[in-house]
Amino acid sequence: MAQDLRDVTFVQPSPSAINSFPVFVAIGEGYFAEEGLNVTVESINGSSAVLQALAAGQAEFGRPGPGPVLAARARGEDAVFIYNVAARSNFGVVVRADSDIQGPEGLRGKVIGTGTADGAEVGFARNVMAGSGLTEGTDYEFLTVGDGGPATVGFTTGAMDAYSASTADAAILNQRGMAVRDITPGEFARFFGNGIATMGNVIETDPELVAGFVRAFARGHAFALDDANRDTVLAHLKDANPQEGEDVQFQSALFDAVRSKTIPVDMTNGLGYQPPEVWEEWQDSLVSGGDLAAPLPDLTAAYTNEFTAMAHEAMK
Template sequence: MLKRRIFTTALAGAMALSVFGLGTLAMAQEMTKVTFVQPSPSAINSFNVFVAIGEGYFAEEGLDVSVEAINGSGAVLQALASGQAQFGRPGPGPVLAARGRGEDFVFIYNFSAKSNFGVVVPADSPVQSPEDLRGKVVGTGTADGAEVGFARNVMSGSGMTDGADYTFLTVGDGGPATAAFSSGEIDAYSASVADAAILNQRGVSVREITPPEFSRFFGNGFVTSGALIRDNPELVEKFVRAIHKGHVFALDEANRAAVLAHLAAGNPQESEDAAFAAALFDAVKEKTIPVDLSNGYGYQPPEVWEEWQATLIAGGDLTGPLPDLTAAYTNEFALKVNGSTN
């Protein structure tokens, strides 16, 4: 049974129905219940989902969405595989590794268009590059999350192999990661934008040593099962249309106050320090803006999927190329909601 924190669109849906004059019992009964799982409790990291809830975009599509927070990309994929959720936000590395084991997961929307991970070290550390971590310990938030695959890629780029040239240590995030640095258990940490911000806020000043070429490796995005795409593509399109609307709304500076209010409603604890939450939102938001916007938001560059596969093979997460890499992702829904005919 998943340990979970649940948010629902019930209030937002009721508000949207009232605004649009559709608040009838019959309409409410037609809502399709959908569960979305995210790899941490952060509303900011899934900001387009919470904006779509708050602005009523899911309700407009006839969707009643529950959000469950679980621990890491591996757990997200397990929830999808077991049928406990229809959509999730894992990293591309864990998705490819799962497909290598014969599991049918498909990326449908590229949310973190630029890498939202980086290998960080304390500001006063003598470590200047991944090579300097030879023989040292790299901390991670989870044992099988997207941050692990990202760090492994970075380290393999310097010719190092996990277990032989360096070791991973799962220490958790937030407070536990701060403690691990303070105690000297870890020399570096594979951190998301949020992790780095929290470390700095808690008195562990960190700097990034990730080589710039790794920024092209997009991070966590929206995923569903191949079976759902085949059996109910309309549902997938509705979900993608709503999160795309939430994404676009959130990127408009004119909507900033409303966005921050939706995020605070989604996770009040995360927004207790309003200034920190706003700064974190800005950092996360920037990572979701593609360098090339010609195909709109959510588009997945096929060439980067090729690079992801190559680095996973080099790191040992895949034994060889997948039979059909293109089956791991689809741009159909993102292009459609962006109004493209490509």
């Protein structure tokens, strides 16, 4: 019964239901309720805001990017990644489809737009540019323009030459008639994107809460990957964000794009697994790009695969 459920808040860095689809599927299918949880979703602006909400105790779980999580830990905040949602990079540096720019080197002396000033997309773009030997402030500039309509305006006015976009952002731009093309080198696909995080004290004081949340989330994720459930999944997502579901064809295409990024290249360890070697690469790139002053004292404290392993056992 509803009165017996524990209220839990999940914060996401954008209002898109599709970007957080396992949460809404788990809500719609009753998986959280089966774990004794009543999950409320709140949308705020960017990964840094998500982490601030977690640190302030305003939410138990959120969906930040790995770069902001490491930056938060460097500030002394005990944020911990517990589930790798975007197992393949869900960001890309895009240019207008008719642009002459073919790769990061072509952005020397140019402006790259971002949705937020300090979200996951900023760190990702900085890594991509550093991979081509380009340094922010010397070889290129970032400009915070917002997402959706403002990003379209950024291109049409010439305020920006490229945009660090999520899979959803790029799909929306194309849907709105602003055709864009991804110029991100292929090797950056290994840099997984946003995932589920909580605070260390939540794990320490209430591990059953974390285990239950991850079990339900993983079930929602697996349910959504089964094409037999497609119509049900899209209905849950429309309930969560009616505006996103107004154009059924667009909703379906956007879901396909986002869902594809959540399937690991190697399924040996199942959904949600975080490769330690990629965490090392994330940290190295953030240090070289200046986002981190130095490597963390203990990188392994930033993430755990314990709860996904437990969830997989429970789902067998």
